Amino acid sequence: MARRQPIFKPYHQHQLMLLPPSLDELIPKEHACRVVNEVINNINLEPLNAAYHIKGSSSYHPQMLLKVLVYGYVSNIYSSRKLEAACKESIYFMFLSSMSYPDHNTINRFRSVRLKDAFRKIFEEVVLLLAQEGLLSIEEVYTDGTKIEVNANKYTFVWRKAIATNKEKIKKQLAQIWQYAQSMAAAEDDLPDPPDFTRINKEKVKDTVDKLNEVLGKKENVDKKMKARLDYVTKHYPANMARYEQQEAILDNRNSYSKTDPDATFMRLKEDHMRNGQLKPAYNVQISTSNQFIVNYTIHSDPTDTNTLANHLDQYEKSFGSSLKSLTADAGYGSEDNYTLLKEKQIAAYVKYGLFDKHQNKSFNKKHPFSADKLFYNQQGDHYICPMGQKMHYIGNRTNKTVTGFLQTARMYKASNCETCPLNGACHKSKGNRIIQVNVKLERQKQQADQLLKSEEGIRKRKKRCFDVEPVFGNIKNNHGFRRFMLRGRKKVEIEWGLIAIAQNLRKKAA
Structure with missing residues (x-):
């Protein structure tokens, strides 16, 4: 008995179609690329159009490039080279680009240069469009942050502490050479006291180095090691100080930055x-x-x-x-x-x-029965009562300035006779009498919160x-x-x- 042959669906790879399907027919109705297409078609792109010059050769349409770029990020394609390939290989990108094939340089230039001034407006248009559809509220929000690594060399960095350490070394070296120069100076060219390096800068370092060279350059019996140190100082310290000042300007209020991305x-x-x-x-x-x-x-x-x-x-x-x-x-x-x-x-x-x-946790409150927020405050006498019933008197204010420039003021209260107190060591860990700091305004804000x-x-x-x-x-x-x-x-x-x-x-x- 002959074996029956399996039945396959027709497969004619090179057969021509009388009416070939369009890209629109091949894409599902609820696909994400249709959402991208619809949203970007409905927002104002005039700020983006303004980034293009009137003269010169024709450019790819910014609306098309924006759709390709946004859909690339929707589908986890972030590389400009991969986006270039997707425009030639994916029907979703072909649908959005209308069979245009921008290269990776065009895509990258569009992302880095063309969008620079216009993108925030585009984002805001999208948010307002979604708000009109009732999908979100722009008045009640939830805020949080995260740290994301940058495309920079993690081994080329500048630290504020390193700059401070190097500046201290410069001060010390200049002070030692100045002291040696004073010991070598004749009566007629006595050096004054060493310059004040409380606030050191490149001009002060250069003036000091020039003065040292002027004095020691006239002497014939200068120690060779000291002469070598002065030559090294002359060659490197003024340039180093100029570099440190430039780095401190980049640092601003930060403690570090990357040389390959100074903003990071x-x-x-x-x-x-x-x-x-x-x-x-x-x-x-x-x-x-x-x-x-x-x-x-x-x-x-x-x-x-x-x-x-x-x-x-x-x-x-x-x-x-x-x-x-x-x-x-x-x-x-x-x-x-x-x-x-x-x-x-x-x-x-x-x-x-x-x-x-932590304050919602009863066990935490039991572990810290003597914390400052649990002490009784006598408003009329303006004093706190310590766990042993003794008064903690007001001794003054302490002001602190935050990184953002905000001034905080705390009132300070000090206990007495802590050395003979049986709770010494349990109430607080400081060696002398206990001092607490109370930020009255912040405590009131905490109660309201x-x-x-x-x-x-x-x-x-x-x-x-x-x-x-x-x-x-x-x-x-x-x-x-x-x-x-x-x-x-x-x-x-x-x-x-x-x-x-x-x-x-x-x-x-x-x-």
């Missing part, structure tokens, strides 16, 4: 693959979200979340022309200057302070924050593999993160 600061990254918290050049990315849509974003060189909120709010007001109604954030933003700023802007601040979560956070609305917002803003970073990093910027420089990084933000919003809309 060395930060400790949590998700380091070695799990040892290595310091790497990175940016602090701040976002505000609503229903997991990114409403606002800013890029910072400061690794501390506390110091970024003011600029973040300024960018929001610049983008949307009004202030927020409410902001919810974790304890990383709970500071006196931030609470003051939010109150001035009349924003409901559902912002935790440092020990809010505590009431707001424990209200029904505060509890709801605290719960929602965990699954509103935090999953956005997790989705971008873990699900879409974006853990390192490809571009260098803060302005270009802002564009790159803006593309990530639009991609996140359009993925969410498509879902």
